[in-house]
Each structure stands twice: as structure tokens, then as C-alpha cells.
Amino acid sequence: MGALGSLVIAVLAFIGMPLFVVILAAAMLGFLVSGIPLTVIPVEVYRLVDTPLLLALPLFTFSGYVLAESRLSTRLVRVTSAFLGWMPGGLAVVAYVTCAFFTAFTGASGVTIVAVGALLLPALVEGGYRERFSLGLVTTSGSLGLLLAPSLPLILYGVIVQQMDLPNPFTIRELFIAGILPALLMVVLLTIYSIWTTRHDDLQGEAFSRSVAWQSLVDMKWEIPLPVIVLGGIYSGFFAISEAAAVTALYVLLVEVFIHREVAVRALPGIIREAMVMVGGILLILGVSLAFTNFLVDAEVPQALFEWIRTFIESKFTFLILLNLILLALGAILDIFSALVIMIPLIVPLALRFGVDPVHLGIIFLANMQVGYFTPPIGMNLFIASYRFKKSIAELYRATIPFMFVLLFALAIITYVPELSLFFLDRG
Amino acid sequence: MKFIRYLHRFEDSLLVLALVSMLVMALLQILLRNFFDSGLLWAESFLRILVLWIAMLGAMVATRERNHISINLLSRVLPPQVYTPLRNLAMLFSVAVCATAAWYSVAYISYEYQDETIAFAGVPVWVCQSILPIGFAVMALRFLIGMVDRAEFWGR
Numbered sequence: 118m119g120a121l122g123s124l125v126i127a128v129l130a131f132i133g134m135p136l137f138v139v140i141l142a143a144a145m146l147g148f149l150v151s152g153i154p155l156t157v158i159p160v161e162v163y164r165l166v167d168t169p170l171l172l173a174l175p176l177f178t179f180s181g182y183v184l185a186e187s188r189l190s191t192r193l194v195r196v197t198s199a200f201l202g203w204m205p206g207g208l209a210v211v212a213y214v215t216c217a218f219f220t221a222f223t224g225a226s227g228v229t230i231v232a233v234g235a236l237l238l239p240a241l242v243e244g245g246y247r248e249r250f251s252l253g254l255v256t257t258s259g260s261l262g263l264l265l266a267p268s269l270p271l272i273l274y275g276v277i278v279q280q281m282d283l284p285n286p287f288t289i290r291e292l293f294i295a296g297i298l299p300a301l302l303m304v305v306l307l308t309i310y311s312i313w314t315t316r317h318d319d320l321q322g323e324a325f326s327r328s329v330a331w332q333s334l335v336d337m338k339w340e341i342p343l344p345v346i347v348l349g350g351i352y353s354g355f356f357a358i359s360e361a362a363a364v365t366a367l368y369v370l371l372v373e374v375f376i377h378r379e380v381a382v383r384a385l386p387g388i389i390r391e392a393m394v395m396v397g398g399i400l401l402i403l404g405v406s407l408a409f410t411n412f413l414v415d416a417e418v419p420q421a422l423f424e425w426i427r428t429f430i431e432s433k434f435t436f437l438i439l440l441n442l443i444l445l446a447l448g449a450i451l452d453i454f455s456a457l458v459i460m461i462p463l464i465v466p467l468a469l470r471f472g473v474d475p476v477h478l479g480i481i482f483l484a485n486m487q488v489g490y491f492t493p494p495i496g497m498n499l500f501i502a503s504y505r506f507k508k509s510i511a512e513l514y515r516a517t518i519p520f521m522f523v524l525l526f527a528l529a530i531i532t533y534v535p536e537l538s539l540f541f542l543d544r545g
Numbered sequence: 546m547k548f549i550r551y552l553h554r555f556e557d558s559l560l561v562l563a564l565v566s567m568l569v570m571a572l573l574q575i576l577l578r579n580f581f582d583s584g585l586l587w588a589e590s591f592l593r594i595l596v597l598w599i600a601m602l603g604a605m606v607a608t609r610e611r612n613h614i615s616i617n618l619l620s621r622v623l624p625p626q627v628y629t630p631l632r633n634l635a636m637l638f639s640v641a642v643c644a645t646a647a648w649y650s651v652a653y654i655s656y657e658y659q660d661e662t663i664a665f666a667g668v669p670v671w672v673c674q675s676i677l678p679i680g681f682a683v684m685a686l687r688f689l690i691g692m693v694d695r696a697e698f699w700g701r
Contacts, residue, residue, distance in 0.1 A: 363568060
């Protein structure tokens with residue numbers, strides 16, 4: 118009954134049955150087979166209230182949605198191009214930095230490509246970059262910044278792992294710090310690639326102008342403190358994560374609604390509603406996956422999986438290669454939230470036994486997912502870009518492939534050099 | 546049908562209200578703690594229960610708008626005569642799963658109702674939990690409507 122049930126659930130999952138139903142059904146099936154009464158299901162879902170950290174999710178998402186509605190993207194492009202535009206490959210760097218910042222706040226839900234990419238693509242082409250290169254660059258950048266605070270998937274990874282009561286705990290703050298250098302590495306490698314590949318092109322660099330730079334800064338004066346509030350507050354430990362989320366939401370509201378007046382008060386209920394529908398869906402998936410994880414642990418599935426894998430894998434090194442392959446494949450098929458809730462309960466106990474640090478694992482996990490966003494054939498950002506820029510999917514495959522190799526190289530470094538993630542942390 | 550529209554408006558408003566109260570309460574707590582060295586005892590519980598309500602209300606609206614996260618690999622690949630019956634089966638399956646969850650949620654909160662446990666500020670726990678059976682039941686109903694309407698799981 119267990120096997121047949123699992124098969125039916127798997128098939129229906131690929132038909133498009135909502136993920137929360139898939140996980141809920143799997144948990145129910147598991148408890149039924151083990152003879153545990155299903156009253157455990159609501160008890161587990163209610164555990165959502167045991168995690169104060171979750172407060173940060175709705176609040177940060179709300180801030181992200183308000184920022185996406187404002188003209189922050191325009192200002193951000195202007196300020197970065199004023200300061201970085203004169204460099205060789207400057208405009209490409211502008212794109213990377215802007216997108217990374219934007220994605221950290223909006224959580225790589227495709228908003229970056231729609232809001233920022235649409236601004237950057239014409240600017241790049243006008244600046245003399247070939248169209249295919251520009252297209253690839255913009256699509257790739259749509260998931261850059263996933264490793265930076267306060268990105269939703271990063272918080273979610275921390276929340277799920279903390280629920281699992283592992284022997285080697287960590288704080289969300291450590292996770293935020295761990296993401297900095299790997300994200301920087303990706304931007305640096307992408308920049309080197311961009312400069313190298315465009316070395317024969319006739320690019321129109323923007324001369325640095327002190328007055329333009331100053332003006333762009335003045336335009337941004339209200340938003341510049343934002344990273345200080347979020348990152349400074351969290352990294353320094355002055356705010357708890359959920360407090361930083363509340364303060365950020367308040368600040369974003371004040372700036373975009375009352376100072377810049379780019380988001381109308383009338384529009385707020387609609388924005389809140391849209392943001393909460395997205396967060397609500399994710400939170401419910403998290404809730405039912407708490408039940409499912411409980412079943413997995415009860416049934417000692419992670420142990421069994423470990424014993425089985427141990428029969429053909431010995432070293433941490435081989436394990437990491439396998440992990441990368443599996444995660445890349447998953448990242449291309451599943452969206453990031455599905456992949457997080459399904460894979461973490463299985464992979465984290467396994468990785469710990471192979472001696473991988475859970476913080477490092479989180480960074481590896483998300484870096485893989487980031488590449489998965491634009492991995493052919495069905496990376497989500499490929500479709501968003503294809504829709505937004507009116508280009509065929511095949512064209513986008515060709516455009517993004519070189520960028521994918523650059524990021525795969527970055528991924529390899531991130532995976533096999535744990536020090537990159539753990540450098541600022543005091544973790545043995 | 547006008548009644549249904551009001552019901553949808555009410556549901557949306559509750560969802561928006563949940564976030565607004567979350568923001569206001571969280572800010573109030575920060576203010577009280579940092580400047581007055583105090584805080585509301587019940588606020589912490591209230592905030593956490595709002596997370597549950599946002600989860601359920603948001604998911605209810607997502608079900609209404611066919612906006613749930615799903616994997617959806619096969620809809621583009623399979624021929625309609627294979628895909629359509631499978632999709633109907635998936636809808637029916639979703640109805641059954643949500644209805645079962647609603648049923649056991651009722652059992653769960655009826656224990657809490659008998660125990661008369663208080664969650665915060667005189668509000669009993671079962672009231673906070675009531676969104677669980679309501680949410681699952683509403684989603685079951687919506688999947689049922691979706692099946693009758695031959696709707697897709699995703700709207701856009």
C-alpha cells in the first residue's frame with residue numbers, strides 16, 4: 118500500500134497537484150502505514166506558531182513587494198552606473214550588483230528579471246554589448262543575490278534545519294554572514310568573464326562625472342540607509358531577524374509611500390494581499406512539511422538512506438559531487454521552495470554524517486538552486502525572460518549557457534572550499 | 546453570487562488585516578522593549594498565531610486563484626486525452642486530502658475546546674486553531690469546484 122500510494126502521489130505531483138497537497142498526502146500515507154492516528158497532522162501544522170523566526174517571512178516579503186512597485190530599480194541602476202559605469206565591463210557590473218541587491222530583497226521570484234532586467238537590457242544593448250550576451254547576462258542575474266540577506270530561501274533553509282534539532286546548530290545570522298563571500302565570488306567571476314568576452318567589442322563606457330554621481334546619490338538618499346538597517350541591524354546583532362523585518366517594512370513604507378509617493382496608499386491592500394498569498398502558500402508548505410519530516414525521522418528514513426549511500430560512497434568529496442549533481446537536477450525541475458522543503462529533511466542529516474557543516478551545506482544548496490533557475494530545459498527564469506523579452510526559449514538557452522558554466526565553476530569552488538563560506542564564522 | 550463576492554472580500558480583508566496587525570504589534574513591541582523597558586506579555590503569542598493565520602488565509606486565497614506552487618512538468622508534454630483524466634484525479638485527490646485534514650483538525654481542536662486552554666489575553670487556544678479546519682475545508686470545497694469547472698491548478 119505504501120509503495121502504490123507513493124507512486125500515485127508522485128504521478129499526481131508531476132501533473133501539477135499543489136505541492137502542499139503532495140506533501141500532506143505523503144505525510145498522511147506515511148502515518149497511516151505506521152499506524153499513527155492522523156490527528157498528528159493538525160498538531161504538526163500548528164507547530165508553525167512555535168517558530169518566532171517565521172514572523173520575518175511575511176514582513177520581508179511585504180517590503181520586497183513594495184520596493185518592486187516603487188521606482189527603486191531605476192534609481193539603483195542610475196547610481197550604480199554613475200559609480201561603476203566607467204570601468205571596463207562597467208555596465209555588466211552594474212547589472213550584477215543591481216540584480217543581486219534586488220534579488221536579496223525580493224527573493225528571486227522572477228521580480229528581478231521583470232523589474233530590473235527590463236531596464237538593463239536596453240541599456241546594455243545601447244552601450245554596445247551584443248544582444249545575446251546582454252540577454253544571457255540579464256537572465257542569469259535574475260537569481261544572483263539569493264545568498265545575501267534577507268533573501269527568503271536563505272531564511273527558510275535556516276528555519277527548516279533549526280526545526281530538525283540537529284547536533285550542530287547555527288543561527289540565521291551565521292547563515293547570512295556565510296553567504297557574503299560566495300555571492301561576491303560569483304559576481305567577481307561573472308565580471309571577469311564579461312570583460313574577457315567583450316574585449317573586442319566597441320563598448321561605450323560612461324565617463325565618470327562627479328555631478329551625475331552626486332545627483333544619483335541624492336536621489337537615492339532615502340534608500341541608501343536600507344541595507345544598513347537590515348544588514349547592519351542583523352549582522353551586528355542589534356535586531357533579532359523578525360525585528361529587523363518589522364523595522365524594514367516600516368521604513369520602506371515611509372520612504373516609498375510617504376516620501377517618494379511612488380506607491381499609493383490605495384494600492385497597499387492589493388500589494389499586501391498579493392505578497393501574503395505568496396507567503397501563505399510557502400508557509401503552509403512549510404507547515405505540512407513539518408509533519409512529513411516528523412514521519413521521516415520516526416521511520417528512520419535518513420539513517421536508512423545514509424547506510425545505503427555508504428555502501429558505494431566513502432568520502433565527503435564524492436558525496437559532495439553527488440550532492441551537486443542531484444541538486445542541480447532538482448533545481449532545474451523544482452522551484453526553490455519545493456526543493457527546500459522536500460530535500461532538506463533528507464539531505465541535511467546525511468550531509469552531517471559525511472562531515473559537512475550545516476551552514477556550508479545551506480550555501481551549497483542555495484548556490485545550486487541559483488544555477489537551477491536558468492538551467493535548461495525548464496529553469497523558471499528562462500521562461501520569465503522569454504515571456505518578458507519576447508525571445509524564444511531556444512534563444513535563451515544559447516544566451517545563458519556560457520554564464521551557466523561560469524557559475525558552475527563558482528559552484529565548484531563554493532562546494533570544495535568550505536572556508537569561503539565559513540571564513541568569518543567561528544565554526545570548527 | 547453577490548454573497549460569495551462579499552465572502553471573498555471578507556477573506557481578502559482578513560488576510561491584509563493579519564499582516565497589518567503583525568506589523569503594528571511587532572513595532573509596538575520593539576518600541577516598548579527598547580524605550581520603556583517593558584512589553585505586552587500576550588503580544589508574542591499573538592504574533593506567532595498570526596503567522597498561522599497568514600499561512601492558512603493566504604493558501605485559501607491561493608486555492609481560489611489557482612496560484613499554488615506546483616511542479617507541473619507533464620501538462621505541456623502529455624496529450625489532452627491522457628492529461629485531462631489525470632488532472633481530474635489530482636483534483637479529486639486534493640479534495641480528499643484537504644477534507645481529511647479538515648476532519649482531523651476538528652477532532653484536534655475539540656480536545657482543546659474541552660481543555661479550555663488559554664492562548665493569550667483570554668483568547669482560548671481553540672479559537673486560534675479554528676483557522677485550521679476552516680482553511681482545509683474551504684480548500685477542499687474549492688478543489689471540488691475546480692474539478693466541476695474543469696479548471697487548471699494554476700491560473701496564469
